[in-house]
Amino acid sequence: MASSDRLSFLLAFLRDRKAVGSITPSSAALSRAMGRRANIRHHANVAELGAGTGPVTRAILDQLPPTGRLWSFEINPDFVTRLRSRFVDPRLTIVPRSAETLADLAREVGIVGFDAVVSAIPFRMLGRDASTRLIGRVSEGMAPGAPFVAVQYSPFYLRPIVQDVFGNWDRSYFLWNIPPATIFRAEKR
Numbered sequence: 001m002a003s004s005d006r007l008s009f010l011l012a013f014l015r016d017r018k019a020v021g022s023i024t025p026s027s028a029a030l031s032r033a034m035g036r037r038a039n040i041r042h043h044a045n046v047a048e049l050g051a052g053t054g055p056v057t058r059a060i061l062d063q064l065p066p067t068g069r070l071w072s073f074e075i076n077p078d079f080v081t082r083l084r085s086r087f088v089d090p091r092l093t094i095v096p097r098s099a100e101t102l103a104d105l106a107r108e109v110g111i112v113g114f115d116a117v118v119s120a121i122p123f124r125m126l127g128r129d130a131s132t133r134l135i136g137r138v139s140e141g142m143a144p145g146a147p148f149v150a151v152q153y154s155p156f157y158l159r160p161i162v163q164d165v166f167g168n169w170d171r172s173y174f175l176w177n178i179p180p181a182t183i184f185r186a187e188k189r
């Protein structure tokens, strides 16, 4: 990971703690683990929520089939500029708007829904009602059977929310990250 990524991430965090939610980007190992939990190798249309400086974007592109497509949502304009200059991959579209608009994007690109969603949005900073609303909107843009995979630094916070929205959940722990992370997974039914 470039040290300029760490610095720009820290500055973004100091400007908007609630949206950025962490002082450092996800490690490459955690990003790969998120991709594996979402089974990226088997999906055609994948959405990433909260791309930041792009570690998870990189891991998803490495795992995505050659004919797959990735749409990466990011609301921070500095990160959007960085992502656009960093990734030159015809499978990737950077979406400079909120993840709330995922279902609109599915309609715009003419698909029933995304086959997989991978999120690093710091839901805990949003609070329970706003998180439930946002994840509910996201679920409207997912295809039946699609996995929703979200990394969080609290092992508890997302469980009731994911259960409310999807009616199912599981979680795994990823200890090789500072801080240790929890990866939640649910399936759109």
Ligand SMILES: C[S@@+](CC[C@H](N)C(=O)[O-])C[C@H]1O[C@@H](n2cnc3c(N)ncnc32)[C@H](O)[C@@H]1O
Pocket (backbone or CB within 6 Å): 019, 020, 021, 022, 024, 025, 026, 049, 050, 051, 052, 053, 054, 055, 056, 073, 074, 075, 076, 079, 097, 098, 099, 100, 120, 121, 122
């Ligand atoms: C904890 S950072 C994760 C960045 C990167 N994926 C990583 O793992 O290092 C969360 C990111 O989510 C973005 N974000 C927060 N709310 C968002 C929303 N509603 N839609 C899209 N991006 C959002 C923030 O701007 C920030 O870049």
